[in-house]
Amino acid sequence: MENILKEFERDQKELIHILHRVQEEFGYVSPPAISAIAKHLKISENEIYSVLTFYKAFSLEPRGKHIVTVCMGTACHVRGAPRLVDDASREMGVDVGQTTPDKHFTLETVNCLGCCAIGPVVVVDGKYHSYVKRMDSIIKEYSEGR
Amino acid sequence: MERINHPEELAVWKNEILAERIPSKKKIVISSGTCGQASGSLQIIDAVNQELAKKGLKDHVEVKVTGCHGFCQLEPNLIVYPEEIFYKTLQPQDVPQIVEKSILGNEIVSSLVFEDLKTAQKAIKQNDIPFYKKQERLLTENNLKINPTEIEDYIALDGYQALANALFNMTSEAVIAEIETAGLRGRGGGGFPSGRKWEICRKVESNIKYIICNADEGDPGAYMDRSLLEGNPHSVIEGMIIGAYAIGAQEGYIYVRMEYPLAVQHVNLALEQARKFGFLGESILGSEFAFEIHLIEGAGAFVSGEETSLIASIEGRRAFPSQRPPFPAQEGLWGKPTNVNNVETWANVPLILRKGADWYAKIGTRRSKGTKIFSLVGKINNTGLVEVPMGITLREIVYDIGGGIQDNKKFKAIQTGGPSGGCIPAEKLDLPVDYDTLAKAGSIMGSGGMIIMDEDTCMVDVARYFLHFTQEESCGKCVPCRIGTKQLVEILNRITEGNGEEEDLEKMEDLSKTIKTGSLCGLGQTAPNPVLTTLQYFRKEYESHIKSKTCIALVCKGLIAYTIDPDKCVGCLLCLKSCPVDAISGERKEVHVIDQDLCIKCGACLDVCPPKINAVSKVTGRKMARILKNASGKRV
Structure with missing residues (x-):
């Protein structure tokens, strides 16, 4: 997760890109991932949760094979x-x-x-x-x- | 080739590219957009390369892999040049024959060329096919000539020369005047004059300005922008750079929906190339103008296609629309003046500058200029992308280009404009296609989806489909859209389930008016259009759903039943075995019976019953009531 975040600036405009990257890497966005992103971008976990659930591309649970x-x-x-x-x-x-x-x-x-x-x-x-x-x-x- | 630092260097480069090309050399062009790849074009490419290698022809034949050629239904296909022989719906095993006859020899494999279903006439060249004859392919024709991963192909077709001309010979005002004279209007659906839009943004004083290419082509049934981005990404990029110069923007964004992975890949590659050769970045073509473009991948939200939502999404927030004014031209991305245009609009820009506004303004009607690309899909014989001059009639598109309705069924409606548009009935088929006429008919031109519906399509179900769509995609910010669409869907669900009430139709009309006037953004303001147009033109279908519990198209599950005709059934067990819920009983060579209580109306039995026997049928209305009554009678 840390390595992924290193690729991105600490700016909210990177949020959707980060979520795409995490989704691609892990197949879903886990609660610890949300915390890490929140710290990196210095925005609240709520904000990330709201964006995450708004877009269909992201999943909060692991998906199937x-x-x-x-x-x-x-x-x-x-x-x-x-x-x-x-x-x-x-x-x-x-x-x-x-x-x-x-x-x-x-x-x-x-x-x-x-x-x-x-x-x-x-x-x-x-x-x-x-x-x-x-x-x-x-x-x-x-x-x-x- | 190194970075291009002057228009003259661009001209030299073009000539070098052309000099390397030998017109008489055999060339195989393979269409490989998303449709092509889904139909097996990659296997055809492999087969062609293998066969050429096997025959020792690798150095003598050029293989060009391009984006979509438009006639998606005939994918995978290829064209042999210089003879321009068009081979369609290929299998890898067809390739050796083509190489043998058309590459080594000068013959035609006649079994693989196009044959008209009705006249049995064969067409050798692509442009002899009726589907292409009435088209005017100003933008899409280049897809044939361009490998979208190689910038040289675009340069060879005078690529970036419109930009060079703008930067070195035109003021920003002159560029905008040219676009205004051409009469270009936004191709994303709104139809706002592009030149005027640019002028508004140009006039706003600000040291930072942005431009955006809206490639969030979310309308279901529309894929013109995908085809342009996949097949000719540089045309869109060049248009954006010219627009940026005219407006005075330093940065641009292309927002592509994530459902288009190939478009994302090709745009990224094209941006890299444009940077490398000096069409993007500092001192473009050696001028003082600097501009950069970033690609943003969407995340699956239809509302992102609305310009203020799109801006919110680029900023890394939920795609919520915002109140206008202020318009993006005044306060857009990060509060700065921003000009948003759709992919097809941007792609028209270099064309206009290259050929001149007067030439462009001659195409189309008085108030709608140029061509428009439509995706002609649904229950039509020839499906694909068509580019036609504005003002052509719907009938010409459906019958001359589209070849009429599949399986000789009856035309019922044409749906334009996606969830924001409406359904136009048969009696309006002679309407010319332009922004204003379609709006008058209750629909909109929209971004270009044209879905053909036949007698087997239920218009109430279509309205339900679209409202279900907009309700799911409503962002929830404003009440009329959030609650209103939900209520509309619930009424429509009730009607299609057979529980409609007579007051429902008026209720829906009332509700639609409220949603249209009260919603914050285009999504809500246009969401009721599918309901309103179907109520206007197909009211009888609604009434029969409600009053006589009849779905004439035999679509709405709540209003149909499957039944087996005891006089026809031979007891072959096929339907019994195919039923996923074991609702069919009977023995071999005995009449089978469907248990109406267990039946989930999936239609599997109808599909497997051999056409010769034809014992399974769908029924609605009184017939259905009788069957259900008999079934329940037997139980008692």
Whole structure:
């Protein structure tokens, strides 16, 4: 954590950059991380908590090994994305935003990934799946080691 | 090449680059934006490189990897030059054939070129494809010619010459006058005249000024800015530097949404190159002008696209909008005068300076000049990015460029302007596309999303979708937006669940007015538009949801039921096995029955029932009531 903070100036304008960096490194922003950032930027932990919870990019809890993101943009919506979310949620046994108890999957939605022509789109760990019809095959593909 | 210290050095550099290029040399251009990569362009690039190496052709053929060419549906694709043969929807195994016939020989692999679905006519060149014919690709055409990771490609296309001309031959007033004469209006949705906006900011006295490029393209269904940033980042950067010179700003920010990782990567690279060659930093091109640009990655909040929220986000705070006035031009980033424009607006700037305001002003209509890029998506045959002159009709976009509705279904509506816009019905298809006409129809041009909806789209569900969206994205700062959108969603939820009441429609209209007038920022002020336009043009659909509990498009789960026709069912067990909640009972070769109490209406049974048998169907209204009544009767 100290090494990460060294990269940044002690100015509030760095807050979102720091949070991105911490999220990328640890997969979430932990309470000790929040304290460390507060000390570095000389702002209150409350302020950091408010920013952290405002933006979707940051998580307060560790996320799963595989992040499954279903695009909920308009084009994906009219082509059946809501059903993909329902299916994924049922198959994984968690709601959107949650992580399976075995920490294997986190199910997320995103407002639009901007590849509307090839929707509905599902992204798993950064890999794009286009024209998705069913979730079960995608989930199976990433279920190894579960 | 070293740092460029004078416009003449820039001209020399351009000529050097051109001199190295042999027009007759075979070239393979591969489209590889996010859509392309998601469709497998990276594998095509690998396959091309391998095949060329295998055939010993590496030195004889140039391979250029570019951003998006627009026709996303035909990804992955490539073009063979100089013949300009366009090969579409490729698989890696198609590549050897292309190299054999079109690179080693001068033949065409006719099975891989475009064929019109309706006329069965083949098109060899990209521009012969109907999708491209009516377009006027002033900004997007260059995506074909540019590898976005190499600045040389941009320089070869007269890149940074508009900047050189501005810095050495024009005063800041003259630059602004040129933009005003051109009639450029903001492409982010507002449509405010850009020249006037710059002039306001230029006139404010301050030793520090900022400019911002708003690349927080959050409207779902819109990705024009992604394509420009991924495919031609230098055009946006050049536009910003020119704008900074005109306004007198020393620092600029590009705020890119985090959902666009490839755009972030390409912009970062382009900024590095611009610094290296002296287009950014101290003494730009040897002039006295100094300017620096920083890239900021968003963090996933739609409201950040609103300019005052964007400013708060750059400052490291929650993206809360603030009261205007003071406008950002007066008090913006860290309290200093700030000019915010959208990506596409900035990309138009070098073009205008290069070709002249008079030339630009000839394109488009009296009050809306130039071209606009739209993302044409949804239930349409040709999906992709289209760049058209302002004033073209919606019908031309949908039918001539878009090729009509998928699966020969009926057109129902076109949604423009994202969550701030509205749905335009079939009878308005002959409207010209410009800022003022679309506003008059109750929608807005917006940033450029165009989502086509067919008879299978429920307009009440669409309104619910957008209100759910804005309600989730409402920052919560002001009451009309925070509470108002919540109430609207709850009413819409009720209607789509089959519990709507007749007073609901009036209630929603009332509430919408309050939200529009009382909200602090653009998000709230426009949030009710999807409800208001659907109420205006598709009121009957609302009424049938409420009065006869019918969802004619068979979308709203609360108003539909799945049923198996006993006369058609052959008892194949397919639906029974596919049902995730074991709601279907029956034996092999016996009629299957859906337990309506257990059914979650996921539609899996309908999907798997073979079209020949066609026993599963969705029903609504009276038919549904009858089925539910029979089902409950049997239980008793």
